[in-house]
Amino acid sequence: MRPLRLIDPLVYLDHAKAIKSGFASSIFTCNQLIHLYCNHGLVKDAHKLFDEIPHPNVFSWNVIIMAYIKARDLTKARALFDSAPHKDLVSYNSMLSAYVGADEYETDALDLFTTMQSARDTIGVDEFTLTTMLNLTAKLRMGCYGEQIHSYMMKTANDSCKFAVSSLIDMYSKCGSFHEACNVFSGCIGTVDLVSKNAMVAACCRERKMDIALSVFWKYPELNDIVSWNTLIAGYAQNGFMEKSLALFSEMIENGIGCNEHTLASVLSACSGLKWLKLGKCVHAWVLKNGYNSNQFINSAIVDLYCKCGKNRCAESVYEGIRIKSPFAAASLISGYSSQGNMAEAQRLFDSLTERNSVVWTALCSGYVKSQQSKAVFKLFREFTTTEGLVPDAMIIISVLGACAIQATLRLGKQIHAYILRMIFNMDEKLLSALVDMYSKCGHIIYAGKTFQLVPDSDRDAILYNVMIAGYAHHGFEGEAIQLFQEMLKKSVKPDAVTFVALLSACRHRGLVELGEQFFISMQEHYNVVPEIYHYACMVDMYGKANKLEKAVEFMRKIPIQIDATIWGAFLNACQVSSNTELVKQAEEELLKLQADNGSRYVQLANAYATEGKWDDMVRIRKKMRGKEAKKLAGCSWIYVDNDTHVFTSGDASHSKVDAIYSTLVCLNGKLYLSSTELKQLYDIQGDVVEGIF
DNA sequence: CTAGGGTTAG
Numbered sequence: 001m002r003p004l005r006l007i008d009p010l011v012y013l014d015h016a017k018a019i020k021s022g023f024a025s026s027i028f029t030c031n032q033l034i035h036l037y038c039n040h041g042l043v044k045d046a047h048k049l050f051d052e053i054p055h056p057n058v059f060s061w062n063v064i065i066m067a068y069i070k071a072r073d074l075t076k077a078r079a080l081f082d083s084a085p086h087k088d089l090v091s092y093n094s095m096l097s098a099y100v101g102a103d104e105y106e107t108d109a110l111d112l113f114t115t116m117q118s119a120r121d122t123i124g125v126d127e128f129t130l131t132t133m134l135n136l137t138a139k140l141r142m143g144c145y146g147e148q149i150h151s152y153m154m155k156t157a158n159d160s161c162k163f164a165v166s167s168l169i170d171m172y173s174k175c176g177s178f179h180e181a182c183n184v185f186s187g188c189i190g191t192v193d194l195v196s197k198n199a200m201v202a203a204c205c206r207e208r209k210m211d212i213a214l215s216v217f218w219k220y221p222e223l224n225d226i227v228s229w230n231t232l233i234a235g236y237a238q239n240g241f242m243e244k245s246l247a248l249f250s251e252m253i254e255n256g257i258g259c260n261e262h263t264l265a266s267v268l269s270a271c272s273g274l275k276w277l278k279l280g281k282c283v284h285a286w287v288l289k290n291g292y293n294s295n296q297f298i299n300s301a302i303v304d305l306y307c308k309c310g311k312n313r314c315a316e317s318v319y320e321g322i323r324i325k326s327p328f329a330a331a332s333l334i335s336g337y338s339s340q341g342n343m344a345e346a347q348r349l350f351d352s353l354t355e356r357n358s359v360v361w362t363a364l365c366s367g368y369v370k371s372q373q374s375k376a377v378f379k380l381f382r383e384f385t386t387t388e389g390l391v392p393d394a395m396i397i398i399s400v401l402g403a404c405a406i407q408a409t410l411r412l413g414k415q416i417h418a419y420i421l422r423m424i425f426n427m428d429e430k431l432l433s434a435l436v437d438m439y440s441k442c443g444h445i446i447y448a449g450k451t452f453q454l455v456p457d458s459d460r461d462a463i464l465y466n467v468m469i470a471g472y473a474h475h476g477f478e479g480e481a482i483q484l485f486q487e488m489l490k491k492s493v494k495p496d497a498v499t500f501v502a503l504l505s506a507c508r509h510r511g512l513v514e515l516g517e518q519f520f521i522s523m524q525e526h527y528n529v530v531p532e533i534y535h536y537a538c539m540v541d542m543y544g545k546a547n548k549l550e551k552a553v554e555f556m557r558k559i560p561i562q563i564d565a566t567i568w569g570a571f572l573n574a575c576q577v578s579s580n581t582e583l584v585k586q587a588e589e590e591l592l593k594l595q596a597d598n599g600s601r602y603v604q605l606a607n608a609y610a611t612e613g614k615w616d617d618m619v620r621i622r623k624k625m626r627g628k629e630a631k632k633l634a635g636c637s638w639i640y641v642d643n644d645t646h647v648f649t650s651g652d653a654s655h656s657k658v659d660a661i662y663s664t665l666v667c668l669n670g671k672l673y674l675s676s677t678e679l680k681q682l683y684d685i686q687g688d689v690v691e692g693i694f
Numbered sequence: 695c696t697a698g699g700g701t702t703a704g
Contacts, residue, residue, distance in 0.1 A: 028696075028697070031697060031698085032697065035697080035698080058698085059697055059698060060698095061698095062697090062698045062699080063697080063698060065698090066698065066699080088698090088699095089699080090698050090699045091698085091699085092699085093698095093699040093700070094698075094699050095699095096699085096700095097699065097700065126699095126700095127700075128699055128700045129699090129700080130700085131700040131701065132699085132700055133700095134700090134701090135700080135701080161700095161701095162701075163700055163701045164700090164701085165701085166701040166702060167700075167701050167702095168701095169701090169702090170701070170702070193701095194702080195701050195702045196701080196702080197702085198701090198702040198703070199701075199702045199703095200702090201702085201703090202702065202703065205703090225702095226703085227702055227703050228702085228703085229703085230702095230703040230704085231702070231703045232703090233703085234703055234704060235703090237704095238704090260703095261704085262703050262704060263703090265703095265704050266703085266704070269704085295704095296704095297704045298704090300704095301704085328704095
């Protein structure tokens with residue numbers, strides 16, 4: 001068949017006419033011709049020819065069924081399949097793999113597989129069927145079924161051909177059984193084939209075990225093809241090693257391997273990660289020159305590149321220029337708008353889309369989380385599940401948990417947790433970090449701790465530790481926070497800037513000045529973490545809260561970076577605590593220079609003067625604030641009681657049960673300033689109420 | 695002794 005394709009199809013159209021007029025009409029030639037028509041997308045002509053065959057054989061039926069499968073008309077393919085008088089294993093396997101390859105036909109695939117095995121049907125299964133089914137279990141991440149197929153393959157000696165091996169590695173890896181994947185791979189050492197090796201490299205990349213991936217890659221260098229290189233390049237990029245990914249790409253080109261659209265997509269995402277606009281633009285030019293600009297992965301990577309490099313206008317014009325737009329490119333642009341806080345534009349683009357996948361929904365949701373609009377997230381999520389009837393995946397769940405954390409809606413957070421358990425989601429560190437953060441921000445530090453404990457030691461990454469340490473810090477458990485920090489060091493998980501923000505803020509809240517100072521020094525000396533604005537602000541605030549103004553002043557003098565409004569704000573607070581009028585004025589001037597339009601700054605200053613009884617100054621600041629039309633939103637608290645939200649602002653007396661509320665408050669005030677142990681007991685009591693979830 | 699079905703990278 002293959003050489004025929006090199007000849008102008010028109011020759012064969014002539015040939016078809018010849019057959020029709022009675023020449024050369026062997027059924028063999030007819031079947032070949034049907035296949036030829038299909039390869040040129042001429043399904044209708046193929047079908048016409050098929051209809052003209054007086055006695056189609058099993059090959060004829062199979063080839064016409066394949067024609068509709070390739071044209072993605074599975075309904076028609078199935079209708080032909082059902083009506084075919086001649087069917088063999090090939091017919092079944094073709095239909096099965098069509099179902100496995102398509103979205104939302106998983107049940108049909110399973111039904112067909114069951115039919116094939118049923119006693120009434122004598123068709124049976126072979127190694128083709130089994131590898132196809134492995135593919136399905138991999139796609140559905142159902143490792144337990146994959147395992148069953150594996151044992152059946154072993155029993156029937158179908159487990160050692162190269163197709164079986166590569167599919168098994170792929171299935172185990174995608175179902176989270178890396179160890180099993182390794183076992184399969186090492187079982188065929190010596191007779192390694194290329195595809196199995198590539199599947200193994202991919203499996204290592206999925207596990208972030210890049211050193212193993214590299215050693216597998218270089219173990220049989222003569223085997224390496226373009227897929228091997230692409231797998232490794234993509235692996236490095238996806239695990240955040242952008243420079244390594246690009247270095248490997250140069251090596252690939254130097255070795256004359258060449259590159260294809262897979263390579264370029266990874267290279268583009270490495271460029272976005274590094275914000276290397278210059279190289280990214282070169283790749284963009286290369287894409288245009290080589291006609292890769294109809295590839296949806298490439299297009300979304302280019303849009304993403306321009307967004308990440310702050311060139312939203314370029315991103316927009318690339319997006320406009322895409323002829324067949326994919327939801328992925330739209331998602332990139334939505335994330336671009338979101339990262340600039342432009343949710344109106346993000347929503348507008350979302351509304352204009354005719355095709356939305358869960359990536360688009362997630363992009364918009366996480367945009368609203370970033371801009372703290374939790375209500376919008378809940379609204380979107382409701383639309384997603386009820387109106388659209390879509391099944392949430394882990395990514396969108398993470399966004400919703402983020403919204404729960406912002407709004408401290410424990411009830412919804414717990415519902416989501418229960419949902420995760422019901423759906424038997426694969427709980428990865430990302431999802432667990434989001435859960436821990438939600439429980440912690442909703443005030444349930446005990447739950448947060450229990451969720452954290454569910455994560456096996458080896459899976460605890462820096463983000464998860466950071467979330468948990470910050471949780472303990474905010475709840476006043478500095479001992480637990482520090483203990484966790486030590487555990488983190490012992491497991492050689494590298495602490496980063498966020499870790500130290502959490503630790504310093506624990507010291508700040510508890511007035512542990514000396515410990516805070518130790519952390520601040522050691523973060524630079526031992527852990528190579530450069531202090532950022534928030535670390536400085538935290539230190540200043542710590543000195544302020546501990547009433548050590550002279551230390552704050554001394555610290556302010558030594559700050560090597562541009563002192564911004566956050567730091568000045570903390571310093572102003574410190575001055576207020578110490579009632580130092582001279583310094584307050586100094587801080588005021590600096591602050592207003594930096595943040596003339598921030599209403600909260602004026603309010604803070606006005607209050608500072610009010611505390612000192614300097615009413616003239618207070619009035620002056622208030623007037624200045626009006627002149628600039630700066631506004632300050634009043635901070636508020638809220639609580640859910642019987643499905644009703646009760647909102648309170650400071651000094652608020654508008655609630656119908658205001659007397660009862662204030663008398664309870666007086667009571668609670670007396671119980672404040674508990675010791676760490678007392679606090680824990682209090683949380684434990686709360687924790688027991690809904691213990692069932694764990 | 696010739697046709698048709700299964701594997702890896704985003």
